[in-house]
Amino acid sequence: MEEDKSVLPLPLKVNTSKHSSNFKPEIKSVADVTIRFAGDSGDGMQLTGTQFSDTIASYGNDLGTLPNYPAEIRAPAGTLYGVSGFQVHFSSRDIYTPGDEMDVLVAMNPAALKTNIKDLKKGGILIANTDAFDSKNLRLAGYENNPLEDGSLQEFIVHAIPITKSTVEVIKDMGLSIKVAEKCKNFFALGVVYWLYSRSPEHTFSWIQEKFESKPELIEANTRVLKAGYYYGDITEIFATRYEVKPAELPSGAYRTISGNEAVALGLVAAAEKSGLQLFLGSYPITPASEILQYLSGYRKYGVKTFQAEDEIAGITTAIGASFAGSLGATSTSGPGMALKTEGIGLAVISELPLVIINVQRGGPSTGLPTKMEQADLLQAIYGRNGECPVPVLAASTPVDCFDMIFESARIAIKYMTPVILLSDGYIGVGSEPWKVKKLSELPDITAVFKTDPEGFQPYSRDEFLARPWVKPGTKGLEHRIGGLEKQNITGNISYDPENHHIMVKLRAKKVRNIANDIPDLDVTGDPSGKLLVLGWGSTYGAIASAVENQRAKGRKVSHAHLKYLHPMPKNTGKVLKNFKKILVPEMNLGQLTKLIAIEYLIDSIPFSKVKGLPFKASEIESKIEELLKTKD
């Protein structure tokens, strides 16, 4: 990499005693690195992590990211519960997760060290901001002695750097307040890491220019600090080794990084474009789903209508109203919001209107763990309503998959005149990975047909897919009434007739069950039969795929199948499962898919539960696989 040190504005006065002009650290090539930036929730760790991942993504590495932040916006500085983190896993190989263990931890204060050090590999690199390790912060983090000095971190490579002082020093002539100056310190840390992993900070320089366009002093300050951090490694010689991660071999084309929530927003736009419908999102802000509302609110020029409702109920019911009016209605939420939308979903079911409902799941019950991940709303999605109330349920397995699955949800909703629930979760909703950008022309058309001919019109007549006709109010001669009361078959008039109710309940169930004829088969990675299948759904995909790949590389007979359609399930699901002696089902719940498999196919599977608000590590699944393959039977 070409390095132009002339851009450095000021001579640095920090720890330069060891500087010698012929110092050249060794550059070591590694395949796979996981870095976590951790600090106070006001320290800018999310920004730092995002900048780093954008930079390495554009270099061509495959990557996965995982923000981890507290529910409090600015928790008191220095506290354990106020620590915010951002993990980046990048590689020269194809990867599936944000990484199990860290190679590098950047700890901006003692609390960040305390809460994150357990995930740092033995021999891993710790970069700590010594300036924050004062007696107050040590006390807040529960340290009796300074861990940077008491020898307790011997198993790691510790780089104690006065990040705050170095930051303030490099911009002290600018006359900024100490508070503003200190705020730049995350960019010093970022600069150090860029240098350590042989990445140019150019991308972040451009970002700074754009971000602070109207504040030239902040452009100057942040640029200087980032450069100072970047050259710190050269000047101080504290690092004996620099690293390089070669680009991954990805298919050619345009790429970008994308989070699951942004992918949902774009996928909805895609579905609206391909169906020729106007998109209407009714939504109430809720963590971790709010970004979907935010992204779509920015798409006015594409004709997107967003409605920030007064509550979750109005979020779904305005969307139902929009669907009745002939738009593609959608609503986004998380668990507690799903509970409130329940009655609205029932109305959409009996009204037989298309509607897309996105649940970015979080830890529950009740308010639970708003910023943590869990997949415990599966049974709620399938069964959680009054009456016989069938709804197709789909699940996205990765951030990128959110785009495909929301598009698929919209296709099913429109074709079958039904609400569809898409399950995402906090892990893939806010996590991001590179996306080989799709073009509209690559996507299939979605056919939305509005009935316009009054001849023989019956609101509850059905087509070959059992879907009833969709009529736009404003169409002459097709005036009709629908509603939440039971419908008479075909006419749609109110009916309390017992036989009719039985028919309608069965018709609605059959319509949804038949969707199984219209979805892809369940694929198996690895052998199609054998001793052990790991079956997953949703965001456990990355951890399971890595674990199974690693185990297979070691010669172990294990396969992986991942359900994207939970209700109805693909037609070959039972057949696939029956080909294996044992089925392991890792889930971030107490075994909900296990129950479904038992009910649907009378198959006993082995639940592997982790309900800690954290994703599975591939290594945890690998241990379980090894354990199961060892047992004789």
Add this chain to the structure above:
Amino acid sequence: MSEVKNNNTLEKVNTTEYTSKDFASDQDVRWCSGCGDYSVLAQVQRTLPNLGIKKEDLVFVAGIGCSSRFPYYMDTYGYHTIHGRANTIASGIKVANPELSVWVSTGDGDCLSIGGNHFLHTLRRNIDINIILFNNQIYGLTKGQYSPTSFHGQISKSSPLGTVEYPVNPVSLALGAEGTFIAKSIDRDPKHLMEMIKRTYLHKGTSFLEVLQNCNIFNDGAFALYTDKETKEDNVLYIEHNKPLVFGKNMSKGIKLDGWKAVVVDISNGKYSVDDLLVYDEKNKELAFLLSEFSENPALPMPVGVFLDIERATYEGELEDQIANAKKNADDLSVDNLFKGTSSWEIK
């Protein structure tokens, strides 16, 4: 053509095309015989032919309750939804397609209790829908429990010893929620009710019309004071824009302002004349508040008519403008470029 001047975007039709019967669906009306709901249905069906709206552009939306069966009896588009949510579904319909004429029929329980939150937010957003509140001060469909408009102490099936809660005043609530059109009428006064339905339609923005509606099964006579021949003239004040507030037998009484207080004065004995009376101004929100609170004071008559009719931009209008401007000012409308985002890279 309709003589009605309106600023709606709906296409005018020759009103001779329609009669009230054209708006009646083929469904049997299933309200109790003698219910005040029949009057509201009849007045709506009689008024619609004079408004110049095409039948297919009309959507009636309802929640749950006796009044919420209304859409089934209208031969227009209709959606009978879930309890309390009619205003939200109507909002979604109107925002999705501002060309439609969207009406809500709702009751005191549906609109003010379970749907109270939506009522507040619908009004402040000023979405151009027309809300008709059938206020009978009782839960009829569930057979006689007290409602949020039942008077304090009212005996009902769920308050055998009388309620211990104070009722909500729908007009004051609508004013507090920043409503732009607020009116009130009575089921037993068809002429006035028709006029109010027409005004409700003509206003651009959320229109709220409260109709006192007698439930002859569970709360019969709740409004007898305002509907009985002997008492109504002395107890109902018909408010009209730019007209002095007179009422009573032979129009012998009026409302005069005594400082901030409204008082009833006799204008038949020469001490006061019409010139001393308060002249109503439906553009004046302070006056609307003053009159909305008359019903809290037994010494004052109950006002009916248009309390407030002011102009404010509608939600859907501003949203359409945002979309149109965003399209106009955009240098790039390519969805492919939206997908690509601002920091993509090429892999060769």
